[in-house]
Amino acid sequence: MKKFLLASLALASSVCAADIAIIAHPATAEVSMEEVSRIYMGRAGSLMPVNLPENNPLRDQFEQEALGRSPAQMKAYWSRLVFTGKGRPPVEVDSVAAKIEFVAANPNSLGYIPASEVTDQVRVIATLAN
Amino acid sequence: MIGVQIHMVSKIKQLSLGVLLAMSVTAAQAEIRFNGFASIQAGNTLSSSDRLYGYDNEVDFKNESLFALQAQADLGDRLSVTAQLMGRGANDFNAEFEWAYLTYELNSQTRINAGRLRTPFYRYSDFMDVGYAYDWARVPSSVYNLDFNNLEGISLVRFGQLGEVDSTLQLILGSYSGTTAITPAPADANIERIAGATWELVQGNFSARVAYLTGKLTLVDQDGELSGLLSLLEQSGFAATANQIRIDDASSAFMGLALGYDNGSLVLSGEVVRARVKNTVIPSQNGYYLSAGYRIDSFTPFVSFEQRDNDGKAEIYQALAAENPFRPAVTTVVESFTTKRDTWNIGSRYDFHPSAALKVQFSSQKDKVADRRDQLLTVGIDLVF
Secondary structure, three states, X not given: OHHHHHHHHHHXXXXXXXXXXXXXXXXXXXXXXXHHHHHXXXXXXXXXXXXXXXXXXXXXXXXXXXXXXXXXXXXXXHHHHHXXXXXXXXXXXXXXXXXXXXXXXXXXEEEEXXXXXXXXXXXXXXXXXX | OHHHHHHHHHOHHHOOHXXXXXXXXXXXXXXXXXXXXXXXXXXXXXXXXXXXXXXXXXXXXXXXXXXXXXXXXXXXXXXXXXXXXXXXXXXXXXXXXXXXXXEEEEEOOEEEEEEEEXXXXXXXXXXXXXXXXXXXXXXXXXXXXXXXXEEEEEEEEEEEEEOOEEEEEEEEXXXXXXXXXXXXXXXXXXXXXXXXXXXXXXXXXXXEEEEEEEEXXXXXXXXXXXXHXXXXXXXXXXXXXXXXXXXXXXXXXXXXXXXXXXXXXXXXXXXXXXXXXXXXXXXOEEEEEEEEEEOEOOEEEEEEEEEEEEOOOOHHHHOOOOOOOOHHHXXXXXXXXXXXXXXXXXXXXXXXXXXXXXXXXXXXXXXXXXXXXXXXXXXXXXXXX
């Protein structure tokens, strides 16, 4: 059932599903995908994660592929932390361009962008291939 | 925003001075972030004599509905202040501070909160009011049934990793004063020297949580009926019986264990709790629930079972001779603490909007002491914003 759902999800979104590059400042050391996932879930503070706005397709795709959660599940997850003094969600920027700029300017930050839009201002830590 | 601040000032007596000062500084110079959540829930029981969770056979939109607004201000240098104002329908939507605290981030893994906090008895204690955060219409009342939801004190939360396992450790110290019920009369409640620890471990799809809290509980009934009985017992030479009943600075302990599994589709959870108040009329309090749900796209149908099982301390009245004139009154008091209830719940969550979930839940509770069954249907919407 789950495989079927994932397959149909992949089919439905294959038009826009692109490879996602996880990016950081060029001075950043290696980060594992596990650590990236922890950072975006607010469970590790080693780097500062940067998000895109809610309902952004790339954000939905990243959260599904890297964190294994739907937008509604992510919202429920953060509401458990935000209203209880246990954490706060990542900062949000409006666009991929703004994200590249932010990551390039902040040595401890982490982001995700379409692999096709990577510039030499940032370092690619991992690629989620589709 | 100004309206909110004015309202806050009118309720400010519940805030510590430190929080108050921080708020006024903040309003002047720091950015304040607002978040909120709400539940609008309608319910009615299935037959005219059924009563459950405050509902009867008339459709009621107020009983479990609530609105909350949270303001959080960064004061810089890792210090922030948060206040959460909540209005419950059951309380005529009169807004009160459920949370009001300062947060100091010692480092990226450790934070200290001080002020009015939620007492972390249960797995869902912290966000039991945020309906959007879970699938049920309400947290299982057989387990989530202590009235002492909040405390004034200090808490340390530490996130960490033990190999593959994510760990969240919370230590808490504080005290509580408020009202509760000594079945069924209203009573003033105080818990001094609350000290506790909770530890939550998450690995992949599995999660586990343990909680242990202790405190010194004092309950005084407001109508004086129980206190009157205790005085009479003492004056009549039955001080020993009075001492077995009285709840005065009584050593209390709470233990909770929760397990969960969530693979994205299948959602399983269970929690078992036990509370003890030594040398008082309050018997050992035992409860548990088991819940299973399955996510199918935007729908999460679920079924859960809850049980509450408290046996009144019969030895208190059995120690009195059968012809003792106090025996009937003492028996009534002791047996009012006997609770045996089984509850089945079946329902579904439907994520129809990015910020809102619709929930339908049917609950059927069997009260084995009163030998009655009460059935309830609720439909509600939970929002976060």
